[in-house]
Amino acid sequence: MKSNSPLFANFTVSKKANNGDIAPSVASPVAVSTKSAKSRLKKPLGKHSRKRKTKRPIFTRKGHVTPRSISARREFFLGKSVARIEHELKTHGYDVVRRGSKYKNSKATIILTLNSSKHRNIKQIQISPGSKRHGNVPYVKISTSDYGKIKIIGADKKAYKTDGKEKAIILYRRVKKK
């Protein structure tokens, strides 16, 4: 039942008060749509439906990685401290040691795994601030026992110099769509 008075234009009768009087409640069109949207979100999930995970895990429970799982979360490795990457490995059962690269002229660091296995397939991770050879672009390289090497470049394809002969699977930083 809707009041015809202009004063109550935004009021609708929603329920009756205990004494039988009509109690007005605010019900602007905006308020109605927000409420209905919220109630839709609160609907219980169906028997077979699951909450969708927003991020695909890099590691399986046993510490295994694949080029696909790394590719889906490649940005995880970029811009992270060595300690953060090390922590992630330890969380997934790896014993690690950190070493400076004796080969490089820059501060490249190597995380060496000591207990790689069929499941824990990462053998080494090299975190490099970049080298002249590749246009001073930072990168992270992951050496695995079953998928070879995976190289995550901290820039797009244009900035990274390569001769195309690299054996590693190369993943470039993705550009965020605006």
Add this chain to the structure above:
Amino acid sequence: MIKEQNITPYVGVGPIALMSKLENVKAFLKANKIPYQIEIWPNKGQTPEVPWTIIRVENCISLFFAKEKLWKIHAERGFEGSLPNGIRIGTKTKTALETDPELQDDDWNELYVSEKGYWLEDSLATGEIESISVFIKDVEDDERFYSYRWANQ
């Protein structure tokens, strides 16, 4: 003065010998009025945590020290000396590979490794050798090198 010197695997560059003490190298550079800069890499969190000191002579060489001992010399653009086999900065990679057929392409570390005791980095843009590194023998074995026992000799 240093930039014209020859670079010799397991030995050094001209008067700067591998395994020299940091203070002696600094004294030599000062005496010869060669400007340099010092960098310290603390190597925090590494096993073992041994800081490296790097003396950089701009556009010439970088000298790497651990526990005050020189373990690597890295020559770059501007350095005019050569290896005993004639390879120098600016040599075409193809020529270097012909000169030393035993050079191994180390894909992981992105350089060429010679069994004769040196590493070469090349430029993808020019196809020329961009740097030459010589080092002490212990560098060739990871466990030996990172134990730093060699520095106590």
